[in-house]
Amino acid sequence: MLRSTAAVRSASKIVGRRTISTGVTGQTKYTTLSNGVTIATETNPFAKTSTVGAYIQGGSRSEHPYNNGVSALTAELLASSKAEAGVLVSAESTHETNAILAQSTNEDVLEAAKTISGIISNATANLESGDFSKARSTISSKIAAIEANETSKVLSHLNATAFQGYSLGLPINGTVDSINDIELQDSLRFTDKHLVGENTVIAASGNFDHDKLVDALEASLKVPSGFKPAVKPASFLGSEIRMRDDTLPKAWISIAAQGEGLNSPAYYVAKVASAVSGNFYDKSAIAKFQSSKLSSIVQEYHIVDKYTSYSTSYSDTGLFGFHAEISNIYQIDDLTHFFLKEWNRLSISVTDAEIARAKNQVKTELLASLNSSNAIASDIGNKVLLAGSRQSVKEALSKIDAISTKDVKAWAQVALWDQDVVVAGTGQIEDLFDYMTIRNGMAMMRW
Amino acid sequence: MLSRASVRAFSSSSVAAIKVSTRDAPSSTLSTLSVVVNNAGSKSGKSGVAHLLSKFNFLNTETKSALRFTRESELLGGVFSTNVTRDAIVLNTQFLKEDLPYYVEALGNVLAKPSFRPYEFPETVLPVAKAEYDVASSDTTFTALESLHALSFRKGYGQPLYYDGARPVSLEEIKQFADDVYTSSNVSVFGSGVNEADLQSFISQSAFSSLKEGSSSSSSAPASFVGKESRVRSSGKSVAIIGVPVKASEFSTYELLSTSIGSSALASSASPLASLPGAATSKLLKYQDAGLFYVAVSDADPSVVASSIKAAKKILTSVTASDLTKSVKSTKLSLALQSTFESPLDIKVEASPKADFSFKAASFNYVAVGDIDVLPYADEL
Amino acid sequence: MASITSIVKTADFILSRPTLSKIITPIAKTFVSYAGYREMGLKFNDLLLEETPIMQKAISRLPADESYARNYRFITAHQLSLSHQLLPESKAVKPEEDTNYLVPYILEAEKEAFEKAELDSIVITK
Numbered sequence A: 001m002l003r004s005t006a007a008v009r010s011a012s013k014i015v016g017r018r019t020i021s022t023g024v025t026g027q028t029k030y031t032t033l034s035n036g037v038t039i040a041t042e043t044n045p046f047a048k049t050s051t052v053g054a055y056i057q058g059g060s061r062s063e064h065p066y067n068n069g070v071s072a073l074t075a076e077l078l079a080s081s082k083a084e085a086g087v088l089v090s091a092e093s094t095h096e097t098n099a100i101l102a103q104s105t106n107e108d109v110l111e112a113a114k115t116i117s118g119i120i121s122n123a124t125a126n127l128e129s130g131d132f133s134k135a136r137s138t139i140s141s142k143i144a145a146i147e148a149n150e151t152s153k154v155l156s157h158l159n160a161t162a163f164q165g166y167s168l169g170l171p172i173n174g175t176v177d178s179i180n181d182i183e184l185q186d187s188l189r190f191t192d193k194h195l196v197g198e199n200t201v202i203a204a205s206g207n208f209d210h211d212k213l214v215d216a217l218e219a220s221l222k223v224p225s226g227f228k229p230a231v232k233p234a235s236f237l238g239s240e241i242r243m244r245d246d247t248l249p250k251a252w253i254s255i256a257a258q259g260e261g262l263n264s265p266a267y268y269v270a271k272v273a274s275a276v277s278g279n280f281y282d283k284s285a286i287a288k289f290q291s292s293k294l295s296s297i298v299q300e301y302h303i304v305d306k307y308t309s310y311s312t313s314y315s316d317t318g319l320f321g322f323h324a325e326i327s328n329i330y331q332i333d334d335l336t337h338f339f340l341k342e343w344n345r346l347s348i349s350v351t352d353a354e355i356a357r358a359k360n361q362v363k364t365e366l367l368a369s370l371n372s373s374n375a376i377a378s379d380i381g382n383k384v385l386l387a388g389s390r391q392s393v394k395e396a397l398s399k400i401d402a403i404s405t406k407d408v409k410a411w412a413q414v415a416l417w418d419q420d421v422v423v424a425g426t427g428q429i430e431d432l433f434d435y436m437t438i439r440n441g442m443a444m445m446r447w
Numbered sequence B: 001m002l003s004r005a006s007v008r009a010f011s012s013s014s015v016a017a018i019k020v021s022t023r024d025a026p027s028s029t030l031s032t033l034s035v036v037v038n039n040a041g042s043k044s045g046k047s048g049v050a051h052l053l054s055k056f057n058f059l060n061t062e063t064k065s066a067l068r069f070t071r072e073s074e075l076l077g078g079v080f081s082t083n084v085t086r087d088a089i090v091l092n093t094q095f096l097k098e099d100l101p102y103y104v105e106a107l108g109n110v111l112a113k114p115s116f117r118p119y120e121f122p123e124t125v126l127p128v129a130k131a132e133y134d135v136a137s138s139d140t141t142f143t144a145l146e147s148l149h150a151l152s153f154r155k156g157y158g159q160p161l162y163y164d165g166a167r168p169v170s171l172e173e174i175k176q177f178a179d180d181v182y183t184s185s186n187v188s189v190f191g192s193g194v195n196e197a198d199l200q201s202f203i204s205q206s207a208f209s210s211l212k213e214g215s216s217s218s219s220s221a222p223a224s225f226v227g228k229e230s231r232v233r234s235s236g237k238s239v240a241i242i243g244v245p246v247k248a249s250e251f252s253t254y255e256l257l258s259t260s261i262g263s264s265a266l267a268s269s270a271s272p273l274a275s276l277p278g279a280a281t282s283k284l285l286k287y288q289d290a291g292l293f294y295v296a297v298s299d300a301d302p303s304v305v306a307s308s309i310k311a312a313k314k315i316l317t318s319v320t321a322s323d324l325t326k327s328v329k330s331t332k333l334s335l336a337l338q339s340t341f342e343s344p345l346d347i348k349v350e351a352s353p354k355a356d357f358s359f360k361a362a363s364f365n366y367v368a369v370g371d372i373d374v375l376p377y378a379d380e381l
Numbered sequence C: 001m002a003s004i005t006s007i008v009k010t011a012d013f014i015l016s017r018p019t020l021s022k023i024i025t026p027i028a029k030t031f032v033s034y035a036g037y038r039e040m041g042l043k044f045n046d047l048l049l050e051e052t053p054i055m056q057k058a059i060s061r062l063p064a065d066e067s068y069a070r071n072y073r074f075i076t077a078h079q080l081s082l083s084h085q086l087l088p089e090s091k092a093v094k095p096e097e098d099t100n101y102l103v104p105y106i107l108e109a110e111k112e113a114f115e116k117a118e119l120d121s122i123v124i125t126k
Helices: A006-015 A070-079 A106-121 A123-129 A132-148 A150-162 A176-181 A184-194 A210-220 A267-277 A293-300 A329-348 A352-369 A373-387 A393-401 A405-415 A435-440 B049-056 B066-076 B097-112 B120-137 B140-153 B171-181 B196-205 B248-261 B302-317 B321-326 B328-338 C004-016 C018-035 C053-060 C064-082 C103-120
Strands: A018-021 A029-032 A038-043 A049-057 A088-093 A097-105 A200-206 A239-244 A251-259 A306-313 A318-326 A421-427 B010-015 B018-023 B030-038 B079-084 B088-096 B187-192 B229-233 B238-246 B279-286 B291-299 B365-370
Touching: A029 A210, A038 A210, A038 A373, A049 A106, A049 A373, A049 B328, A070 A088, A070 A097, A070 A106, A070 A123, A070 A132, A070 A184, A088 B328, A097 A106, A097 A373, A097 B328, A106 A123, A106 A200, A106 A210, A106 B328, A123 A184, A132 A150, A132 A176, A150 A239, A150 A251, A150 A318, A150 A421, A200 A373, A239 A435, A251 A306, A251 A329, A251 A405, A267 A293, A267 A306, A267 A318, A267 A329, A267 A352, A267 A393, A267 A405, A293 A329, A318 A329, A318 A421, A329 A405, A352 A393, A352 A405, A352 B030, A352 B066, A352 B088, A421 A435, B018 B196, B030 B097, B049 B079, B049 B088, B049 B120, B049 B171, B066 B088, B066 B097, B066 C103, B088 B097, B097 B187, B097 B196, B120 B140, B140 B229, B140 B238, B140 B291, B140 B365, B187 B196, B238 B248, B238 B302, B248 B279, B248 B291, B248 B302, B248 B321, B248 B328, B279 B302, B291 B302, B321 B328, C004 C018, C004 C103, C053 C103
Parallel strands: A038 A200, A239 A421, B018 B187, B229 B365
Antiparallel strands: A018 A029, A029 A038, A049 A097, A049 A200, A088 A097, A251 A318, A251 A421, A306 A318, B010 B018, B030 B088, B030 B187, B079 B088, B238 B291, B238 B365, B279 B291
16 A cells, blocks of 8 residues: 555655545554655554654665674664754664654654654765764674673574575674674665665654644655665575573573564464463462463473563564573473474364463553554554555454464464474573474374 | 544542542553552561562452462453552553453452462562562662662661562561551552543442551651762672762752763763763652662773763763753653653753752762772762 | 362261261261371371372471471371380370361362363353
C-alpha cells in the first residue's frame, strides 16, 4: 500500500502531498511528502513525550564484511549533530534499519521535527562537521559491551552462523577490525545510497496533531528522491559456533531453527509457539508455579538458571529459538533434550489449553511492548520500512485470536520437525553435545 | 477522527478511603492496575522487613493458592510483579481489558487476606529476596548509593532498600508489619485503560473493602546530614559518588542542575559530564518528603574514576544560575520522561530559576567504593 | 498407595458414625498395641513411608523442634533394634503422646500436589 507506484508518485507531486489513510485513534496515519518520504504517526492521548524518528532501510544487512558497521556509525554520527533545546536525540540501529530519534515534550514536538529535518536535510554537512572519531569510539564501546555480555555475545554469534556468507549474518555495529577501517567517505557513500525519499520513513508517536507535523516536515525536510536499494538476499544454514571458555562461571547457550519473517502469514503463529515454552528465571517467586511444562521440569531438577524463548523476525526470515544460562554445567544436555522435546511436542501433542494461554500471553506482550513514544515510533518505522505497512493493534489481535492449535501443529511440522538448527555457546559448554546429536533431537523416531 | 477531549478521561476518587485514580481510552485493549502501599517502603519498620513482605505478595492467600493464581493469570495472559521502593510497596498487574474484575479481586486478596504459610518464608521468600539482594549488590554503584543514603539520612531513607540478612527478621515481624501497613488509608489504586465506574464497583465488592482503616501517619521531612564520607573496599568497578540530601521544595532547582551537567534521565553525549572519561552521570532521586541528588562516576580503572570525580566536582561547583536557565526546556523533557501515571511528578520548573544559585562546595556527602587505595578522599576533591 | 488425604477422610467418616467407631476403634487400638512400635520409642507418623516427594516436602516443613524429636526417636529405635531390647513401659511412647504431628503437613503437601496435577491437565471448554 505504501510502495507507491509511479502513477501514485506523480499524482502526489501534483497535489503536493497525499494522505493515504486517515486513521481513528490507535491506528497509524500515513502521509507521503512530495519528496517521496512517508510520514507515519500514531497519536496517544496518554503520552507524556513525543518522538519523531527518521528511519532508513539499511542496517548491517546493507553492508559487506569490509565496511561492516558503517550504517550504525553513520546513524551515531548524525545523532550527535546539533539539536534544538529540549530535544533528546539518539540513534538506533538494527540488522536492517537505522534511525535517528528525537524525543521532546508534547508541546515541543515541532522542535523535534525541526531537529530531525535539520539532521536529515543537511546529512552530508552534518557528517563532515561531526566528530567522526568520537562516534567511532562510541560504536567501538558498543561492540565491546556486546562481547563482554555473554548473552548478547552468544545471540550475536548465533545470528552470524545462521546467516553465514550473507550480509544478514554481520553484526549490527560491525567488528573491532571493520570499524577501525571505516572512514568518513564510507559514511557519505552510505547516506548517498540509502538516505533517499523512498527509503526513508518519518515515524512519530506522542500526543500531537498529525497534520501540523506533516506541514512542518513538508516545509523543512529535504531528502533527495530516489528508489529503495535492493535488499540483499539471506539464507539460513544449519551450523554451530562454540566459544568454550572454562574460566567463565557458567554456560550460555542458544539454539534456534529458521523462523518467520515480518511479512510471513505465520509471524504470529511462531510467536505463539514460542510462548508455549515461555520464559523462566529460577530465582523468581513464581518459578515453581509457572504453567509451561518445560518450566516445571527444569525447576524441579534445577537444570537451568534462566531461559528465554524467542521468535525474532527480519523482513524475510527469522530465528525461532531459545537462550539459556546454566550453572549446572553437567546438565546442559538435559536442558537441550527437554527443550527439543518441547519443540517436538508442538508438532504432535501441544494442547488447546497451552495454545490458549500462549495466545493471551502474546497479546499482552505485544500491547505492553508499545509502552513509550520511542518504542511506538520504532515499531512504526521498522514495520513500515520492512513490511510495507504497520498493522493496527486491532488487526494484530484478531490475527492472534484466529490461531488454532491445528495451525501451530501444522506450522511446527513444517518449520521445526526434523529441521536444521543453529547452535551457539560460550562458557563451560563441554556438555553441549555435538551438532548431530542436537540435530537428531529435532524429530522423534516414534511417539 | 475522535476529538482528543472525548478520548481523555481522568478522574480520581476514593472508596472507603482507598484512593483510586483512573484514566481510560476507549481504544485501549490493555489495562494496567497498580497498587501503591504508601508508608510501607524500606524507610518504614525494621530494616529489610518491607522487602520481605513485598516478596509475600502474590503468594498463597486465604482464598487462592499461589499456584492457582499464577496459572490462572498466565491463562488470561496477564503479568504481575511486585517491588519495594524506599517509600512504598508497589504491586503491578497488566492484563487484557476484559479481565479487570479478576485482577481487582486478586490484588484485594493479596492485601487483605494473605495467609503467610510458615513454609513459604524459607522455601520462597528468603531465597528470592536474597537473590534480588545479591544481584543488586554485585553492582558497586548500588552499594555506593546505599551507603550514600545511610550517610545522608541515617534512619528512614537511610535504611537498606533490601533485606541483607545482617539482622534476621522473623515471620511474626513480617505479619505484624503487614497488619500495620496494609490499611485502606495507605493504599492507592491506579488503573490505566480502565473504566472509572467499573473499577469503583469492583473494588467495593472485593477484599479491598475489608481492609481496616489504619491511621495515616503524616510524615515530616526527615533529618538529613552532610559533610560525611564513607569508603568501602570492594572488587568490581570502582565508584565515587558525591551526594546532597535535598528538600522536596528544592526538587526543581536540582532537576535543572542535573540536566545542565548531564542527567541519567537524558542520556546525551553533549553534556559536560558525558565528556569525562568513565561513566559520569547525575540524578535526583525523588522521594515522598525528601530527595537525594548525586553525581556518580564509575569505571573499571580506579585512576579514571579518581580524575573524573575531581573534574565532576569542578563542573558541579562552576554551574551558574544562567546555566540553569538554559536547561529549562530540557528539564521539562527530563521530567516528562521520568513521570509515570503511577508516580506522577508534580514539579514546576520556573522559567527563571533562583538567580543566586551556586552549589555549596563543602556541604556534600561522599562515598568511594572499589579500589579505595586509589580513589580520592572527600577533602582532596 | 492410598493418599493420606483419603485415609484421613475415611477415619473421619468412621469417627462420625457412633456404631462404626464403636466397632473399629477397639480393633485399631488392639492393632496398635500389638504392632509394638511404641515400645521402640516411635510414633505412628514415624512409620509412614518417607521416600516420596510429597513426604519429603512435608518432613522438610516440620518445625525445628519436631524435626529434632523425630530424628531422636529414630536413633532410639535403631539403638533398641541393635541391642535387641524394648523400652520399659515407663519410657515407651504413651497413647496420648502418639500424636499425628506429621499428618497436617502431609495433607497440605498432598493438596498442593493434587492441585498441580489438576492444573497441569486443564482443558478448555467453550
